[in-house]
Amino acid sequence: MQLLLVVVGAIGITALASRKGLQPALVVVVIAAAVSFIPGLPRFELAPELILTVVLPPLLYSAALDFSFVSLARNLRAILFLGVGMVLVSAAVTGLVAAWAVPGLALVPALLLGAVVAPPDAVAALAVGRKLGLPKRLMAILTGESLVNDAAALTLFTLAVAAATGKDTLFGNPFLLFGYGVLAGVLIGLALALVVHGIRSRLRDSGLETALGLIVPFAAYLLAEEVHASGVLAVVAAGITLGHNDARASFATRLQGRQVWHSLDVLLEAFVFAYMGLQCKFVFAGLAATGISWPAFVLGATAVLGTVLLVRPAWVFLTYGRGLLRGRLTVGLPRGRRRLVRERLPWQYMAVISWTGMRGVVTMAAAAGVPATVPGRDLIQALAFVVAVGTLLIQGPTLPPLIRWLRLEAPEEQRRAELGAAKAREVTRAAAKQALSTPPEGADPEAFARLRERFTTALAASKESDETRMSPAERGLLLTVRQQLLAAQRTALVRARKAGELPDDIVRGELERLDLEEAAAQAAR
Template identity: 65%
Template sequence: MQLLLVVVGAIVVTAIANRRGLQPSLVVVVIAAAVSFIPGVPRFELDPELILSVVLPPLLYSAALDFSVYSLARNLRPILALGVGMVVVSMLVTGVVAWWVVPGMALVPALVLGAVVAPPDAVSAVAIGRKLGLPKRLMNILTGESLVNDATALTIFSLAVAAATGSHPFIDNAVLLFLYASVVGVGVGLALGVVVHWIRQRLGESGLETALGLLVPFAAYLFAEELHGSGVLAVVTAGFLLGHRDAGAGFATRLQGRQVWKSLDVLLEAFVFAYMGLQCRFVFADLSLGETSWWAFALSAAVVLVVVLLIRPVWVFLVCGQRILRRRWLPWLPRAPWEKRTEALPRSHLIVISWSGMRGVVTLAAAAGIPAVTADGEPFPGRSTIQALAFVVAVGSLLVQGPTLPLLVRRLNISTEAEAEAEAQAERRARQIARAAGDDALRRMLHDPPPGADAAVLARMEERIAAAMDARQSADDRDADVEEEAERSPVVRETMLVVRRAVLAAQRQALTAARDAGELDDETMRRELERLDYEEAAASQ
C-alpha cells in the first residue's frame, strides 16, 4: 500500500510540476522530504538489492535502447573519461577529504563513502538535460556516461566494502575484478541480446514481443550478477544491441515498445526522486554522532558536498578540455594522439558537463547496502555517518545543481539553431532516401507483382498508387479516388495494402543501409522509421 501511495503521489506531483514549467525531479524531492517530517509518517525503505535489480535496470535499458552505438563510438573518449576515470578519481579524493574532515572516520570507511558518492545519477542528469533541450552531442555524452559509471562505481564499492569488513571478493585484485566483471557483463548482454532478437523475429505477435522486451533488463542484470559480472554493463549492452537491431522488428512492436518504455521511464523516475526525499528524516534519525556535535557534522557534510561538486569541473577541464587549456595557459603541452582524431568540445559544453554531476538513487542504494557488521561480527565503522553523508551529497547536489543548471545554460547561450538546421537537412536527406527506395520498389512491383497483389489492379492504378505511396505528400483527390475505389473493391484494397507494406519495407531497408554506411545518423533514421511505422499502422486499419 505504501509503495502504491508513493508512486501515485509522485506522478501527481510530476504532472503538476510539468504543467507549471518546473523541474519535476526537484519538486518531487522537496515535497517528499517535507512529507517525511510529518508526524506519524512511517518509514518507507526498500531493500537496496531490490533498487539495484528492479528499479535501475529498466531505466538503464530504456536509455540504451534509444542511444546510438555510433554516438557511443564518436564520443567514447569523453564517455570513458567521465564514466570510469572520474568515478575512480572522485572516490579517492572524496575518501581522503572525508578522512580528514569527518570526525572519527577511518580511512577505509572514508573510501567506502567515496565509492558511494562517486557515480553521478543517470536519472537526474539525463532527465534535467532532456527538459532543458541540450544539444545532441552533450546529451550523448551525458547519457553514455550514465550507462557506464554505475558499473565502475558498484565494482569499486564492492572492493571498498570488502576491505572495510575484512571479507574477500570474488577476485582480490581490483584491476582483475573490474576486467572480469566488465567482460562477463558485456558477454552476458551480447548473448542475451542475440537470443532475444532471434526469438523476437519468430514470435510474430507485438504483445508477446513487447512482453519479452520487458524481461530483458532484469534477466541481463540477474544473469550477470550470478556470474559475478557487472549487471549494469549486461543491461546496457543488451539495450545497445536490441536498439541497434530494432529496425528488424515489426512496426507494431516498435510503436508499442516506444510507448511502454516512455511510460515506464516516467513512472520509475518519479518514484526514484520521491524515494530519495522520503528518506530525509529517517536518515538523520539513525545518525550516531557519539561525542560529535551537529555543528561539526554539518560542517564536515558541507565540505564533502563542496568537494564532490568541485571534483567534476576540475576533472572535465583537465581531461576533456586539454585543447582549451593548451590554447590559453599551456601552449607548450604536447598534443595527445587522439586529439587529432576527435572534435574538440566547446568551452560552453564543457561547463555544462562539469555542472551535470547530480547524485541520486545509486548513491542511496549503495549506502543502504553497506553491511551492518564486519567479517569479525563487529559493527561496520561509521555506517550511519556514511549513510547520512551520502544522503546530503545526493539531495544536496540535486538541489544545488538542478536549479542552477538551467540558469547556466541560458547564461552560456548554448544555441541549438545550427543543430536544428543540421537535423532538418538530415531529415530531408532521409526522406529523399526513403522516397527513392519506395519509387524503386514500386517500379519493380509493377513489372513483377508480389504475392497477394492483383496485376490488373496495379496496371490500372499505377499513377494513383504512386501518389498514395508518397509518404510526404498530403492527401489529394487522387488519394481520395484510390481510397474510394479501395472501399468499393476488396481486391483493390488488398492490393493497395500489399503494395504499401512492400514499399515501406523497402524504405526501412534503405534507411538502415544508409545508417550503416554513415550517410544518416541513428537518431534521424529512428525518427524516419517512426514516421513509417505510423503510416503502416494507419494503412493496416
C-alpha cells in the same frame, strides 16, 4: 500498500509539477522529505539489492535502447574519461576530504563514502537536456556516461566494502576484478540480446515481443551478478544491441515498446526521487545515535558536498585543457568522401557537463547497502543523503539557467542533420519507386497501374496520395501496396545505415515516422 501509496503520490506530484512548469524531481524530493516528518509515520525502506535489481536495470536499459554503437564509438574517449576516470577521482578526493573534515570517520570508511557518492545520476540532467533541446552530441556524451559510471562505481564500492570489512573479493587484484566484470558483463549482455532477438523474430506477436523485452534488463542484470560480473554493463550491452536491431521487429512492437518504456521511465524516476525524500527524517535520526555534534556534522557535510560539487568541474576542465576530451567526427555524408577527424568539443559543452553531477538511485542504494559491521555506517548514510539531495537541490534549479545563458548552438550539427534528413528522404523515395515496379501477387493490373500513378505523383511532390476518390477495392489494394512500400523503405534505411550513409539518429526518426504511417493505415482499414 505503503509502496502503492508512494508510487501514486509521486506520480501525482510529478504531473502537477510538470503542469506548473517546475522540475518534478526537485518538487517530489522536497515534498517527500516534508512528509517523512509526519509524527508516527513508519519508515519506508527497501533492501538495497531490491533497488539495484528492480529500479536500476530498466532505467539503464531504456536509455541504452535509444543509444547507438556509432554514438558510443564517436564519443568513447569523453565517455570513458567521465564514466570511469571521473568516478575514480571523485571517490578518492571525496574520501580524503571526508576523512579530514568529518569527526569519527576513519580513512577506509571515508573512502567507502567516496565510492558511494561517486556516480552521478544522469536522470535529472537528461530530463532537463531533452526539455531545453541540448545538442545531440552533448546528450550522447551524458547518456554514455550514465551507462558506464554505475559499473565503475559499483565495482569500486565492492572493493571498498571488502577493505572495510576484511572480506575477500572474487579477485584480489582490483584491476583484474574490474576487467573481469567489464568483459564478462558485456559478453553476457550481448549473448542474451542475440538469444532474445532470435526468439523475438519468431514470435510474430507484438504483445509477447514487448513482454519479452520487459524481462531482458532484469535477466541481464541477475545473470551477470550471479557470476560476479557487472550487471550494469550486461544491461547496457543488451539494450544497445537490441535497440540497434529494433528495425527488424514489427512496427506494432516498436510503437508499443516506445510507449511502455516511456511510461516505465516516468514511474521509476518519480519513485526514486520520492524514496530519496522519504528517508530524510530517519537518516538524521540514525545520525543522532552516533554521538556526533550537529555543528561538526554540518561542517563536515558541507565540506563533503562542496568537494563533490567542485571536483567534477575541476576534472572536466583539467582534461579538456589538456586536449583529452575530444570526439571523433564523421565529415562528409557521401560514401566516397567520408573521413574521421578528431574534434575538440566546445567549452560550453564542458560547462554543462561539469554541472550535471546530481546524485540519485545508485548513491542511495549503495548507502543503504553498507554493511552494519562497517564503522561509521550511520554517518556514511547521512552524508550520502546530504550529497544526493544537496546536489539535486543545488544543481537541479541552476542547470536550466546555465544552459540558457550559454546559448548552446550547434550549426554544424544542424547542417549534418539537414543533410541526413535530405539523404533519408532520397533513400525512401528511391526504395518506394523500386517497390512500385512490382505489383502485389494477385493484384488487378489496371487498378495497380492507377494506384502506381497516384503514388508516383505523391512521391514526386513529397506528400500523401489522395484517397478520397478510391473505390473499396482500390482502398484494399492501397493498404497492401503501402505496406509493401513501407517494408521496402525500412529495408533501404537500414541498409544505408549499415553502409554508413545515414546517421543512426536520422534512421531511428525515419523508422518512427514510417511506423506511425503504417499504424494510421491499419487503423483506417
